[in-house]
Amino acid sequence: MYVIAAYDVSVERITKVHALLGQYLHRKQNSLFEGELTKSKLEELKIKLENMIDLGTDKVIIYCLPSISILDKICIGQQSDEKMMIM
């Protein structure tokens, strides 16, 4: 499946959460990651995140899509590995 993950965590956990997500997905913005994951790898990542973050103050949202093909992605600004769209 195709996964988009975004984190919003306290500053003392940013480095660890960032590094963990980077092991499974590709970084697209400071706190935004994307990539293909199997169901088992996603479960593994969820358990690691749950053990790593403070569930009362931190938050990670993971969007799961059956395929990247249904996703239309628009990137405005700073060009990285994304297609830049000038409207």
Added chain:
Amino acid sequence: MYVIAAYDVSVERITKVHALLGQYLHRKQNSLFEGELTKSKLEELKIKLENMIDLGTDKVIIYCLPSISILDKICIGQQSDEKMMIM
């Protein structure tokens, strides 16, 4: 269509970009927004973002999906309007 938008902009433009996205979408994290948008409203938002950000240093990614029904969303941690999943 259903839209997910994430920004990564210089600190001096955060407030403006945050406020603009908040006019069109619902805030889900500090720099993450979601919501239903018509094609014309999305075009309007894209133009405003392009005029607001520094295209050389800032970045906004907008993911467009035909429907929210194809999106499986997992929220780990801080409970807001999202369903919290404990694995």
